[in-house]
Amino acid sequence: MKRIEKIFFELNHCPSERGATAGELAEKLGLSRANVSNDLNCLCKEGKVCKSGTKPVYYRPSQSAKRQNSDNxxxxxxxxxxxxxxxxxxxxxxxxxxxxxxxxxxxxxxxxxxxxxxxxxxxxxxxxxxxxxxxxxxxxxxxxxxxxxxxxxxxxxxxxxxxxxxxxxxxxxxxxxxxxxxxxxxxxxxxxxxx
Structure with missing residues (x-):
């Protein structure tokens, strides 16, 4: 599984409704915060992830991504x-x-x-x-x-x-x-x- 897929997978299984920050995901996955942030921004451009807030920025799966990921x-x-x-x-x-x-x-x-x-x-x-x-x-x-x-x-x-x-x-x-x-x-x- 590629790094970006791991990040998206982890974000899809985040229990918080508000989502997760790049730092939280980086810590959980043992990755660099900069790489996680970059991949999350790529996912935003693809329409798979939405971001909200400023400092910290919270990321969560978009509604269309949730529908696409209805598979187990x-x-x-x-x-x-x-x-x-x-x-x-x-x-x-x-x-x-x-x-x-x-x-x-x-x-x-x-x-x-x-x-x-x-x-x-x-x-x-x-x-x-x-x-x-x-x-x-x-x-x-x-x-x-x-x-x-x-x-x-x-x-x-x-x-x-x-x-x-x-x-x-x-x-x-x-x-x-x-x-x-x-x-x-x-x-x-x-x-x-x-x-």
Whole structure:
């Protein structure tokens, strides 16, 4: 996905009615504010984005762009990345599988966008009504715990007060925090067999 497409995608999923500033979008996407501002102005010229206010300037999708983007998030992604059409269709089928969807495992080289695709799948599940709008999306990087299976278990399952030195309160695990939503286990292949 090109930078300008990422910016437009993020703007379309901005929860605020007033829109977002170039600075807010740049921070969220980890991009340069100048590049984001330039791309937003290009989108304005194309009629896809409207801007309002001065210092700060707020950008939001135009009404015609909203009508054009009535497709769900995964369909929009498949249109801009036709080589991933089959992957998108499989992800949609897994989300829609009765009664509560299926677990998924995303494979790919480092840096190809598995995390971004997982977040898109989550948004699709919310859009399609299979998850509530405020369902949790919990990301856990397993690589940080590859050498410590005990700590991994306590992160996933939680801990009880007094279970070990320093455990002065009950702490819910990631499984509990992600209940009713999505738990994305990033870099799961780095875990040892004990993990």
């Amino acid at each position: 998030i995964l369909d929009m992604f498949a249109k801009s990345n036709p080589s991933l059409f089959h992957c998108v269709e499989q992800a949609k089928a897994a989300v829609l599988y009765p009664p509560h969807g299926m677990h998924m495992m995303l494979f790919g080289e480092t840096g190809v966008g598995k995390s971004m695709f997982a977040e898109m799948i989550y948004h699709y599940a919310c859009e399609s009504g299979h998850l509530v709008d405020n369902a949790p999306f919990v990301v856990f990087n397993c690589a940080d715990y590859s050498d410590n299976p005990q700590l991994l278990v306590s992160q996933l399952m939680g801990t009880k007060k007094g279970a070990y030195t320093g455990a002065d309160a009950d702490r819910p695990g990631l499984l509990e925090k992600a209940d009713g939503g999505v738990l994305f286990l990033d870099e799961v292949h780095r875990l040892p067999p004990q993990g």
